[in-house]
Amino acid sequence: MDVNFSQAVLFNAKFSSAILNDVDFSFAELAKADFSKTQFMNVNFSSTLLISGTFKYAVVSNANFQQSSCVASIFDYGSLSYCNFSHSNLKDATFKQATLSQVNFSRANLYKTNFTGANMAKSELDNTLSIQDAILTNGIRGHDENLISNGQADCNISHISGWTVSNGNITSVISNSSNSNCQFTFQSLSTGATMYQRVNLSDKWDSNFWPYSQAVLSAKMSVGISMELKGIKNDHSVSSKETLSKLQYATNEFHIS
Numbered sequence: 001m002d003v004n005f006s007q008a009v010l011f012n013a014k015f016s017s018a019i020l021n022d023v024d025f026s027f028a029e030l031a032k033a034d035f036s037k038t039q040f041m042n043v044n045f046s047s048t049l050l051i052s053g054t055f056k057y058a059v060v061s062n063a064n065f066q067q068s069s070c071v072a073s074i075f076d077y078g079s080l081s082y083c084n085f086s087h088s089n090l091k092d093a094t095f096k097q098a099t100l101s102q103v104n105f106s107r108a109n110l111y112k113t114n115f116t117g118a119n120m121a122k123s124e125l126d127n128t129l130s131i132q133d134a135i136l137t138n139g140i141r142g143h144d145e146n147l148i149s150n151g152q153a154d155c156n157i158s159h160i161s162g163w164t165v166s167n168g169n170i171t172s173v174i175s176n177s178s179n180s181n182c183q184f185t186f187q188s189l190s191t192g193a194t195m196y197q198r199v200n201l202s203d204k205w206d207s208n209f210w211p212y213s214q215a216v217l218s219a220k221m222s223v224g225i226s227m228e229l230k231g232i233k234n235d236h237s238v239s240s241k242e243t244l245s246k247l248q249y250a251t252n253e254f255h256i257s
Contacts, residue, residue, distance in 0.1 A: 032052045037058060038058045071093065090105075170185065
């Protein structure tokens, strides 16, 4: 008989060592649920909130975690096969020493996810939304591709490729400190300079799930240097904004929740 927990709200629920077949948890809220040593078959966790859940030593087969939020959940020593985590949020989750076979992480957020010692194919991480600072199976930290065009100045070309200069005059010149480094520089301290570029992110995830269509990175250069990262909605309104000075580190991030 099918069991239906769809849209249920459960806190600290205990399912440890249970056998769960054909169970529907879709759209449920399961904060700190304990599924350790549980056996799953054909279980639906789509769009489920599984914050800080425990799946240690669980055996999971043909489970659907699509668009779920599994932030800080623990899958250590588990065995997962034919599971769908597409468009899910696995930030700070751990899969240490887990066995993963035919697991779909397409467009999943794996920011700071820990795969230390996991047995899995490298190709399973090819189409993720982010693997930034994730610990990969070999212990190396993952890095996302640079979406900024010409983020490092190129002194081999005469124009500022990829950027729009909206104020002042900016050129690429060899650094005074190193002949091997090229840098952007402006011509006037009094007027400063502003340049920006738009990065289209619409092909990175389902726009219905992720409401931002563009990120705008702009650098303002004068005596002090500042940089802005803004999330822009489809109606062009700004939904979030972070301004950094030259002494700050870019730690802000767009979260999937």
